[in-house]
Amino acid sequence: MEILNKYLDTYSLGTKVKNTAMADERRAGEQNVDEEINDSPIEEVRLTVPITDDPTLPVLTFRTWLLGIVACALLAFMNQFFGYRNNQLTISAISAQIVVLPLGKLMAATLPTRNFHVPFTNLSFSLNPGPFNLKEHVLITIFANCGANSVYAVNIVTIVKAFYRKSLNPIAAYLLVQTTQMMGYGWAGLFRKFLVDSPYMWWPSNLVQVSLFRALNERESRRKGGMTRLQFFLAVFISSFAYYLIPGYFFPAISSLSFMCWIWKDSITMQQIGSAVSGLGIGSFAFDWSAVAGFLGSPLATPGFAIINMMIGFVLFLYILVPIGYWTNSYNAKRFPLFSSHVFTTNGTAFTLTKSWIRKHSLLARKDITVLAQSV
Numbered sequence: 001m002e003i004l005n006k007y008l009d010t011y012s013l014g015t016k017v018k019n020t021a022m023a024d025e026r027r028a029g030e031q032n033v034d035e036e037i038n039d040s041p042i043e044e045v046r047l048t049v050p051i052t053d054d055p056t057l058p059v060l061t062f063r064t065w066l067l068g069i070v071a072c073a074l075l076a077f078m079n080q081f082f083g084y085r086n087n088q089l090t091i092s093a094i095s096a097q098i099v100v101l102p103l104g105k106l107m108a109a110t111l112p113t114r115n116f117h118v119p120f121t122n123l124s125f126s127l128n129p130g131p132f133n134l135k136e137h138v139l140i141t142i143f144a145n146c147g148a149n150s151v152y153a154v155n156i157v158t159i160v161k162a163f164y165r166k167s168l169n170p171i172a173a174y175l176l177v178q179t180t181q182m183m184g185y186g187w188a189g190l191f192r193k194f195l196v197d198s199p200y201m202w203w204p205s206n207l208v209q210v211s212l213f214r215a216l217n218e219r220e221s222r223r224k225g226g227m228t229r230l231q232f233f234l235a236v237f238i239s240s241f242a243y244y245l246i247p248g249y250f251f252p253a254i255s256s257l258s259f260m261c262w263i264w265k266d267s268i269t270m271q272q273i274g275s276a277v278s279g280l281g282i283g284s285f286a287f288d289w290s291a292v293a294g295f296l297g298s299p300l301a302t303p304g305f306a307i308i309n310m311m312i313g314f315v316l317f318l319y320i321l322v323p324i325g326y327w328t329n330s331y332n333a334k335r336f337p338l339f340s341s342h343v344f345t346t347n348g349t350a351f352t353l354t355k356s357w358i359r360k361h362s363l364l365a366r367k368d369i370t371v372l373a374q375s376v
Contacts, residue, residue, distance in 0.1 A: 041199050048207045050214070057136075058129045063107050064136045068143030071096040076147035083150045088294045096144035097137070097209060098237070101216055104132035104140070134217045141209065153180040205301045240289070247288035255291050258284035272338045279338055280318065 040046045075091060082089040111128035118124065157173045160166050188195075195201050215229035222228045227235070247254050260274025260283050276284040276291075286292065292299065299307055326333045335348035343351045 042202045044204070044207055045199075045202050048210050057133045059135045059139060061129050061136055062111075062125060062127045063104050063132065064139050064143075067100045067103060067107075068140040071100060071140060071144035072147035074147070075144050076151075079148060080150050080154060089290050090294055090297075091148070093141055093144040093148040094209060094212060096148075097141045097212060098216075100140050100144075101132075101137060104136060108132040134213060137217060138213060141213075151177050151181060153177045204303050204306075205297060208298075208301045244289070247286075247290075252288075255286050255288035256284060257286065260284075278340070280323070282319075 040049070071093075075093065075096060078091050082091070108128055108131050113126060113128045115124045115126050153176050156176065157168060160168050211229070212233065215233050220228045220230070222231070256276040258274040258276060258281070260270045264270035264274075272279040273282050274284055275281065276286070296302075296310065322338075325331075326338055332346070335346075336344050345351050
């Protein structure tokens with residue numbers, strides 16, 4: 001009997017050791033899995049993007065659809081409207097990201113919570129499923145992102161109406177715009193595996209929005225003598241909004257300042273070299289942020305290697321090839337302005353389209369129409 005008890009004790013001890021070892025191995029495996037999931041190859045992504053998730057949060061709510069569609073429509077209209085400015089003013093989705101947060105919280109505090117049934121179906125929904133959450137905020141911003149970018153096909157409609165002075169059927173214009181947009185989203189879906197899903201294909205501008213999401217939705221304790229991310233964001237936001245009134249309304253001249261044009265006011269060559277509007281812009285500067293970020297986006301969110309890459313191409317083309325071609329009078333370049341978006345005849349006069357000219361002539365038959373080399 002004593003031998004049997006010793007055997008049972010030994011077996012029980014071995015089982016416990018084995019179970020403990022298996023549990024430790026399972027926890028180690030889970031830890032390795034977590035580390036593998038959490039370990040992004042891009043340091044900026046690891047430091048910015050959280051990996052936590054709450055699957056119980058509602059996402060496709062009434063607030064999401066209403067605020068998302070409104071934000072998409074407003075940004076699409078405003079960016080297309082301001083895109084006709086000389087220095088185009090771009091309203092990014094970050095603006096909608098900021099505005100929809102108080103609106104979402106207001107809807108969560110005021111809308112009724114009871115369920116509404118869709119007639120003739122078993123579907124029901126609530127106008128207010130609970131507190132406004134981070135997932136709703138993100139999805140609404142995705143809606144806004146879809147409308148934040150201008151549509152290239154609208155340029156075709158603009159050219160037909162503004163330059164050819166022809167009327168265009170609204171249905172035809174609508175189908176043109178929608179067709180090109182759907183093709184773009186289709187190509188994006190086809191290349192999603194390579195351009196989005198890959199952990200090495202990161203999009204730096206999106207990290208700005210992720211940081212803002214965390215600043216607006218996460219609670220953060222303020223260190224003594226310091227600022228939370230939300231406080232810092234609000235300070236910068238209010239300061240930039242107040243400053244924009246100066247170049248935007250009170251003193252637009254600071255959007256383009258050139259010392260060369262001031263010193264040599266009567267020199268055409270100096271105007272071509274120093275003017276930031278119709279010249280190379282050498283020695284000119286601006287105090288208007290839209291002049292800096294209006295075309296290629298904010299340099300604050302762009303990595304240094306991308307800025308250097310664009311800068312090399314810019315300097316090579318604008319400051320080397322264009323001056324050489326212009327001042328060596330290649331293809332009679334000196335007959336035309338250094339920079340212009342207009343069309344000219346070969347003798348240097350501006351070419352203007354009229355309805356009567358279009359009816360009598362064909363552009364393909366004209367041999368004396370040209371555009372500037374730097375506009376091609």
